Ligand code: SF4
């Protein structure tokens with residue numbers, strides 16, 4: 575198996591997003607400083623994708639990529655011109671007018687877009703009026719047909735409609751699931767039903783939906799699989815190669831991907847990445863405790879990624895570690 579060879583590579587055009595969801599692994603939201611990649615940077619990122627001997631499929635994402643529709647359209651054309659299979663990932667938060675949505679999807683299809691993924695969950699529906707998500711799905715289906723539209727996760731569509739009290743025009747508070755289903759069942763439906771990962775904001779905001787454990791419970795967890803062999807990874811607008819779903823963590827710069835791949839092939843890793851590969855977040859925890867005065871969270875952690883993120887927050891506060899990028903991630907919990 576090749577190291578650092580995802581089959582599905584997301585290009586984060588922007589960290590900006592209307593939504594600021596509680597489960598977001600990349601801490602996206604409206605408050606990020608830099609708006610978006612330039613078209614030149616996007617071309618460079620797409621050209622780097624061709625360094626891999628087997629070209630991964632690419633998804634253009636964010637944040638919310640439709641906030642920068644001209645860039646999304648141009649990126650789609652560039653990817654198609656380079657024969658890179660490309661799809662887009664959106665929450666539909668922009669979708670207030672179905673006619674405009676159809677026009678945008680037609681323009682993207684004509685530019686070479688192959689498919690659309692629409693995110694749909696109670697966490698999105700808490701921020702985005704579900705009517706917008708439903709509209710985006712309908713418009714995408716109209717233009718691309720059912721085989722080229724994925725609703726992630728489609729089982730939540732019914733649930734959201736059921737809990738909307740007949741008003742899809744308003745976001746649905748998460749508390750409504752608890753009121754209707756009771757705390758235990760709601761926790762199961764929300765945390766396990768979605769398969770939440772405890773990184774980003776999720777461990778802090780939603781950790782009460784699952785069992786929390788002390789740091790020592792993760793002492794044997796390693797991250798070699800996620801950091802070396804992830805099937806799904808991202809390039810962001812600042813040059814960061816973000817492995818798996820590890821928001822706020824970079825294995826290096828995608829701008830010189832060949833060198834990065836050579837380094838990893840020869841087991842040369844940045845120090846914090848080496849620590850995570852060998853000893854998982856507990857290794858970072860020991861480092862942060864011994865050298866930087868990190869103190870455990872008394873209520874425990876919702877998963878190994880929650881521990882990792884919490885320890886990284888302390889490290890990012892204490893020093894300028896090159897692996898802890900983008901820096902802004904650490905300001906948007
Ligand atoms: S999960 Fe998606 S929609 Fe929600 S804040 Fe993150 S990028 Fe935005």
Ligand code: SF4
Nearest residue numbers: 797800820878879882
């Ligand atoms: S513990 Fe950290 S390095 Fe490991 S998978 Fe989670 S976020 Fe990534």
